[in-house]
Amino acid sequence: MEINSAKIQAEIEKAKDGRQSAFNFLLNTYWNEVYGFQLNRTKNEYEAEDITIQTFSRAFDKINTYNNAYQFNTWLLTISKNIHIDFLRKNASSIRAQIAHRADEDRVYRVADENPTAEDVLINEQNLAQLLRYIKMLKPHYQEMINLRYFREMTYKEMAKALDEPMNNVKVKLLRARRLLADIIEKAER
Numbered sequence: 001m002e003i004n005s006a007k008i009q010a011e012i013e014k015a016k017d018g019r020q021s022a023f024n025f026l027l028n029t030y031w032n033e034v035y036g037f038q039l040n041r042t043k044n045e046y047e048a049e050d051i052t053i054q055t056f057s058r059a060f061d062k063i064n065t066y067n068n069a070y071q072f073n074t075w076l077l078t079i080s081k082n083i084h085i086d087f088l089r090k091n092a093s094s095i096r097a098q099i100a101h102r103a104d105e106d107r108v109y110r111v112a113d114e115n116p117t118a119e120d121v122l123i124n125e126q127n128l129a130q131l132l133r134y135i136k137m138l139k140p141h142y143q144e145m146i147n148l149r150y151f152r153e154m155t156y157k158e159m160a161k162a163l164d165e166p167m168n169n170v171k172v173k174l175l176r177a178r179r180l181l182a183d184i185i186e187k188a189e190r
Contacts, residue, residue: 003029008072015063023060026072027175031056033073034080041084051087053176055080057168134184142177149174 008029014022034055038048059066059079066075135146148154148162159174160167 009068012063012066012068012072015060016066023171024175024179026060027056027172028179030073030076031176031179034076037077038080038084041081047087051080051083053169053172054083056172057166058083060172061168134181134188137184138177138180142173142180145170145174145177146181 011022011025011029015026031052035048035052038051038055039045042048042051055076059076066072135143138146144163145159148159154162156167156170156174159170163170
């Protein structure tokens with residue numbers, strides 16, 4: 001299906017009415033653009049991803065303020081730019097940030113372990129081992145989102161409290177985790 005401005009406007013109107021499918025559509029349509037914009041600004045994929053999540057969280061929270069006289073992607077990028085500026089101000093004012101800057105170069109990020117654990121063997125007996133292997137291909141924070149929501153069966157509110165994050169951030173991260181997991185499964189089944 002071709003995505004044109006009429007389709008975008010229709011989905012925005014659905015989002016204003018609170019339809020989850022419209023939020024999914026907007027997230028999937030604009031994620032790469034906003035993420036690429038932030039990656040270019042921050043030169044750090046983790047910061048870019050975090051700011052992108054915050055961008056969609058704020059945009060979805062304030063969707064009723066969107067003025068369709070402007071392009072939706074311009075509105076998103078403006079929100080994203082402002083979040084990045086706030087992020088820079090916050091980091092610049094932190095004494096710890098100046099000390100930690102040197103340590104960033106030596107930081108080693110945790111890589112997801114794809115080796116099966118004892119729990120994986122047990123789950124294999126329940127025909128879930130393949131799904132767990134796909135989940136382990138996700139970045140650790142996305143694995144956590146899937147675990148909290150689908151294995152520990154937490155509500156959005158419980159997840160927000162456990163992660164100490166706004167509920168909208170939790171919703172956007174979970175949407176993104178599900179989308180990435182679907183992509184992994186689709187590629188594996190080709």
